[in-house]
Amino acid sequence: MRIIIFLVLVVTTETGRSQIFFDTSSHINNNRAIFSLVVSVKDSIAYAGSFNGKENNDLFNNQSLTKNVEAVLIGIAIDKGFIRSLDTKIADFLPELKDETDKRKLNITLGDLMNQSSGLWHENLERLDIYLGLNNPSGHVLKQSLLSEPGTELYYNNAASHLLSVILSKATGQTTFDFARKYLFEPLGIQRVEWAKMKDGYYDGSGLLSVRMSTIDMNKIGRLLLNGGHYRGKPIVSQKWVEALLKPTKTFPAPWGLPNTEYGLCFYHKRYKDKKLTYGMGWGGQFLILIPDLDAVISVNQEINDQTAIQQSETFMDRIFPMIFDWINAGNQKSSDKSYKNTEQYCLKTTSLIQ
Template sequence: MKKYLLILGLLLAFSKPDFAQIKPDTSFYLKNDKNIYAVVISKNNNIVYQHFFNGKSDATMMNDQSLTKSVLSILIGIAIDKHCITSLDEPISRYFPQLAKDKDQRKQNITIRQIMNQASGLYHEDLNNLKDYLGKKNQSEYVLKQNMVSEPGSTFYYNNAASHLLSVILTKATGMTTFDFARKNLFDPMGITDVNWIKMNDGFYDGSGLLSLRMHTQDMVKIGGLLINNGFYGNKRLVPASWIKALLRPDNTFDTQWGFKDSKYALCWYHFTYNGTSAIYALGWGGQFLIAIPKYRAVIAVNASIADESAIMESARFTDKIFPVLYDYIRKLK
């Protein structure tokens, strides 16, 4: 009888691999991480794992930090498709005509692409004194008036202040606020109703992530799904295929010294290879991640504390310890 029950148990275990699959939250690093808030994974457009930690829930509005930039990147692609913006190589002087009077004529030739690649050469905020930048009466005007720090297009320097200009450009190009444009063309069609987006003092919605877009983690997964579904949400095309291609396979990238090992940056997204598998991801301060892995048609969204004292270590803990567990889980799922 015992032998029969043992054989039956083995048959059930091997015939139902999903039930035999070890859940990621059994990982030592996840169970003992006091700073992580949420991990949501989809595969083949279905949520296969969703867990909240440290008092958070599916109702928590998460502070997405610089994931804001990556969402804005998708909106820029939609605006180009709608002919509101001519191209990535359009000079920003079209939207800031005051640059024609600037003593540094190089500013007139800065392009949208260069801003999205963090290579505009414009002034960047002091990360050790963000209150100074955030306290300005008009952040976008202030950035444009400062001296250039490098030749446009030549040097990668992560620049929140310049990134905010993308929101200003989107608003001027579309005649709609960034938030309204996002609601009409992205959030509403995806059924994303709970969103909080804060304006800078200049009256434009934050494009830097310093004030941050706030959403539910499970809704951020939907946005990541656009990258593995060629711009479709269900049977609705929201993002042009040409823009998805540009994001997945950018013409030019810059090496970064943070995030996953050997990451490269382009158009407000990062790229890396893990165990021979290519992935694209968005990264925010403190360990906010949105990762799309086209090979497995999988998306991972992660939120964590943004406390400065734990931010760098939390991001490293995720890339080095937690992500390998999640990747292995995704890889084994059918």
Template sequence: MNFREVEEFFKTKNVHAFLVHQHGEKKVTYYKAEECTSTPYKINSITKSIMALLIGIAIDKGYIENVHTPIKTWIPHIPKEKEKLTLYHLLTMTTGEKWYEFKKEAIFPKEFANANNWVEHIVDTPMNEDPGIAMNYNSGSSHLLSYILQEATSMTTEVFAMKYLFEPMRIEDVTWQQDAQGVYNGGFGMAMLVEDLLKIGILCLQKGEWDGQQLISKQWIEESTESLFRTYEHVGSYGYQWWILNSHKDDFPYHTYFAMGFGGQFIIVIPQLELVSVIHSYMPKRGLIPLQQFLAYIKNEYSF
């Protein structure tokens, strides 16, 4: 696979970068302009998938017991109806809360973003179904993961990320927004270099190993990227803050998982092909097009 036709297609769109790493080496390096190589771009909801990696590290290191720990451990004032919510429900976005953020594509959660206290807003959001039943896209769940990480580790999420993930991988040029209370945004608000996004994908492909060091347990990577809940018909399934294409349900030849940011940012991992791809674009109304084009090429190549 040389991905030339995909690259040519992306040249006609507002795609800043397209990278493909396969079998241990870079196969494609496309940047729309020279400055794209050194610009830290917003990655929007790819932040969620990085947040899940941080939760995995916190569990590996004993700061958090396991995914089934009730969130009231860190939020003791939580309403009675939410006392059974666990980290698992946050990771899989199956909290059962009345939250509107996704139709054909993601919709910016203005009510949440405009709240004076994000954590309190999430905690006070009512439920309209039992937890663990269905996935409903919810940036609030991701933000609670960041809050809980800070409570569990007595570090800010940024300090924890730098210490256990970014510094070991030499990821330095990162900016990350905070809410009014100083909690780093678990659902969006991070910016980094495209090359560093590729590192994140390679780390996952290598089952959490980087430069001879196991930064995240192999078990966590496998558990996070398992197809757990069906989502929206045109997107696939969901794991722990990762989107999943299931070869049995999505008419796609390989188990694939990906991080997705609003407007067209993606980290795509296809373990069977030993492949990681990063696409960074800004197409607010048609953000799924780069992903669909890339996957269509993979599927077409597979058919021969």
């Protein structure tokens, strides 16, 4: 692993950042799991680094960041009138629930799915092969008994999250992937995406099979949200929906992530060093982190290895993220918009020098 970073070090001097750059840390340089890391600030790429033989434009397995992509797509569908609102009952799009004997299922809303509070049956995380082997995974989850009262408690549920893709397809009359290409990926200039289907024929909405995108393109989705749903001056998703995602009115304590994190509408939410964080997190240390107060987005992809996945996430959030945050914060206090544009110029060159 070899990274040429001298151009970035020049920029840190010009912008007033510390000359001790965060990627000199052993937590990155000696990290065999990290593949790609991109930081954007004020619409410019402030840092792009790739590691362990990977490139920033490679397609990576994003795991549960798939849910964050789905969250944006649901908002676009609401904006365009395909779905009424977060309060829409999922039974409106899943007619098999009409004959359900447990009438509580008829009260489950789209918001409950996005809050991981539907109460529906969930897969066994230690035997995902059983769930992934089902011929009709979406139908299976609907037929099982409720595990809790809908809307009352969080239980992380990939099986229920997949229903977001099913509902999106039924509401729009398009596959999730086709809808995403037309209304999200192509407007953002995202050309290379792979997305797997579950055995029920619907594109995976949970992240277990994952949408595969580059780290740079995932960063664009975060940037879209920080820009109020606009890209290059064109609206892609409404400001109203962006505000709903970044400031959800209903959240639940998250069972993992940074301490004192809340979960709502497919994202995690926390205050960190007096700054608001909204972030997505995927198995193995895939992250999409939005810092609105600093106008910054961090995206990272790492190896998918079940044996080290939890450690990889903890290393990034406990060791690497604080260094990046402090570096961004220092630059935000001392830099002008012009300086960041200069940073983009240098860092894009640096990206091409990563070997």
